[in-house]
Amino acid sequence: MLNEQSNDAFNYLYDNYSGAIYTIINQVVSDKDTANDVMQEVFVNIWRKINTYDATKGRLFTWMLNIARNAAIDKVRSKGYRDNQRNQPIAEGEDKGMVMSSNPAVSDVGLKKVLTTLNEEYRKLIDLSYFQGFTHEEIAKMMGIPLGTVKTRIRTAISQLRKMI
Amino acid sequence: MNIKEYISSGIVESYVLGLLTAQERFEFEKYCDAYPQLKEARTAFELALEKQAMENPIAPPAHLKQKIAAKIFDENKTTPVIPIQTARQRKFNWASFVAAASIILLVGSIWWIMNLKNENDKLKDNNAALQNSLKTSQDSIAQIIAEANHIQKEGMKMVGLNGTANSPKSFATVYWDTTSHDVYLLVNNLPKPASDEQYQLWALLKTNNQLQTIDLGMLQLSQKPLQVYKMTNAQAAQAFAITLEKKDGNPDPNLQKIYVMSDL
Numbered sequence: 001m002l003n004e005q006s007n008d009a010f011n012y013l014y015d016n017y018s019g020a021i022y023t024i025i026n027q028v029v030s031d032k033d034t035a036n037d038v039m040q041e042v043f044v045n046i047w048r049k050i051n052t053y054d055a056t057k058g059r060l061f062t063w064m065l066n067i068a069r070n071a072a073i074d075k076v077r078s079k080g081y082r083d084n085q086r087n088q089p090i091a092e093g094e095d096k097g098m099v100m101s102s103n104p105a106v107s108d109v110g111l112k113k114v115l116t117t118l119n120e121e122y123r124k125l126i127d128l129s130y131f132q133g134f135t136h137e138e139i140a141k142m143m144g145i146p147l148g149t150v151k152t153r154i155r156t157a158i159s160q161l162r163k164m165i
Numbered sequence: 166m167n168i169k170e171y172i173s174s175g176i177v178e179s180y181v182l183g184l185l186t187a188q189e190r191f192e193f194e195k196y197c198d199a200y201p202q203l204k205e206a207r208t209a210f211e212l213a214l215e216k217q218a219m220e221n222p223i224a225p226p227a228h229l230k231q232k233i234a235a236k237i238f239d240e241n242k243t244t245p246v247i248p249i250q251t252a253r254q255r256k257f258n259w260a261s262f263v264a265a266a267s268i269i270l271l272v273g274s275i276w277w278i279m280n281l282k283n284e285n286d287k288l289k290d291n292n293a294a295l296q297n298s299l300k301t302s303q304d305s306i307a308q309i310i311a312e313a314n315h316i317q318k319e320g321m322k323m324v325g326l327n328g329t330a331n332s333p334k335s336f337a338t339v340y341w342d343t344t345s346h347d348v349y350l351l352v353n354n355l356p357k358p359a360s361d362e363q364y365q366l367w368a369l370l371k372t373n374n375q376l377q378t379i380d381l382g383m384l385q386l387s388q389k390p391l392q393v394y395k396m397t398n399a400q401a402a403q404a405f406a407i408t409l410e411k412k413d414g415n416p417d418p419n420l421q422k423i424y425v426m427s428d429l
Binding site for chain 2: 010020023024040047070130135157
C-alpha cells in the first residue's frame with residue numbers, strides 16, 4: 001500500500017516537473033550525458049529530502065528548481081567535469097576572457113530566453129550569479145567593481161527581468 | 166521600514182531565485198511573517214516563474230524516468246520511504262495508526278485465545294474428573310443392584326442374626342439360597358476385632374438333641390460394612406452364628422464368644 005502511494009507521488013512529481021527541472025539543468029551544464037546524470041541526482045535528492053521542504057518558505061517548484069540549479073552548478077564546478085571539458089575542443093568565440101555560462105546546451109528557453117532581452121552587463125551579472133552560482137563577492141573580484149555596486153546592479157537586473165516574466 | 170520599497174528592490178526575486186546570502190534570506194523570511202503583502206509578492210513571482218518554466222520545457226529522455234524510479238525504489242528497500250509532507254504540515258499518519266492498532270488487536274487476540282485455551286483445558290480436566298467419579302458411582306450402583314437382585318431372587322431365605330450378651334448392639338444378615346445352597350453374609354454391625362482375632366460364620370444343625378456346627382468360612386479382615394460377601398455353601402442349616410476366633414479360625418466354634426446368632 002505504502003509502495004503504491006510512493007509510486008503515485010513519484011509519478012506526479014516527475015510527470016509535472018521533470019521538463020522544467022531538465023530545462024534548468026541544461027541551462028547550466030553543456031552536454032546531455034552530464035545533464036542526464038544531474039537529472040537523476042536531482043530527483044533522488046528531491047525524493048530523499050522532500051520532508052525538509054517547508055511550504056511556509058515557498059512553493060514546491062521553487063524549492064525543486066533551486067535544488068536542480070545548485071546540483072547542476074556543483075557538477076560544473078566539480079573536478080571531474082572540468083577535466084572532461086578541458087579535453088573538448090575549444091568552441092569558437094569562447095575565448096573572450098569572461099566566459100558566458102559554460103557553453104550551455106540550451107539557451108533559448110526559460111530564463112535564458114528572458115535574459116537575452118537585458119543589456120550585456122546585466123545579462124552577464126545574472127548569468128554569473130544565477131547560472132554559474134558565483135557569490136556577489138566573487139563577481140565583484142572577477143569584474144573589478146565594488147561589492148555594493150554588484151549588489152545594486154544585480155537587483156536592478158532582476159527587477160528588469162521581473163517585468164519580462 | 167518601507168515595505169513597498171523593499172518589495173520593489175528586487176529582493177523578492179533574488180530570494181526566489183536563490184541569490185541571497187544567508188543573512189538576507191533570514192531577514193526576508195522574518196519580514197514575510199510580518200508583512201502579508203511581501204508574502205503575496207513572493208508567491209506572485211514564484212507563480213510567474215513556474216508558469217514561464219513550464220511553457221517550453223525540454224523533455225528529458227524517456228528512459229530516464231524508469232532509471233530514476235528504479236534508483237529511488239531500490240534505495241527504499243533499505244531506507245524508509247519519507248512521506249510527502251513538511252514538518253509544519255505533518256498530517257495524522259493513518260498507516261502508522263492502523264499498523265499500531267493492528268498490533269494491539271493481535272496481541273489482545275492472542276491473550277484472549279490463551280485465556281480461552283486455559284479455560285478449555287481446565288474444563289476438560291474437570292470433565293474427566295467428573296467422568297471418573299460418575300463411573301465409580303455407576304459401578305457401585307451396578308454392584309448394589311446385582312447384589313439386590315441376587316438376594317431378592319426366589320428361594321432366597323433371609324435370616325437375621327441378633328446380637329448376644331457379648332455384643333447386644335451387633336447384627337448381621339445371612340442370605341441362604343435354598344436351591345443352590347449358596348450363603349451370603351451382610352454384616353450390619355460388629356465390633357472391630359483385635360489384630361490377632363477374626364470372626365467366623367457357622368451353620369447350626371440340631372439332630373437327636375446333638376448340636377452340629379458347620380464352618381462356613383472366615384469374615385474378611387478388610388470387610389466393608391453393608392456389603393454382601395459370598396461364604397461357603399451350606400447343604401443344611403437350622404440357624405447361623407458368628408463367633409470371634411483366633412486369626413484364620415478354628416475347626417469348632419468357641420461357644421462362649423458368639424457375637425450374633427439367629428433363632429434355631
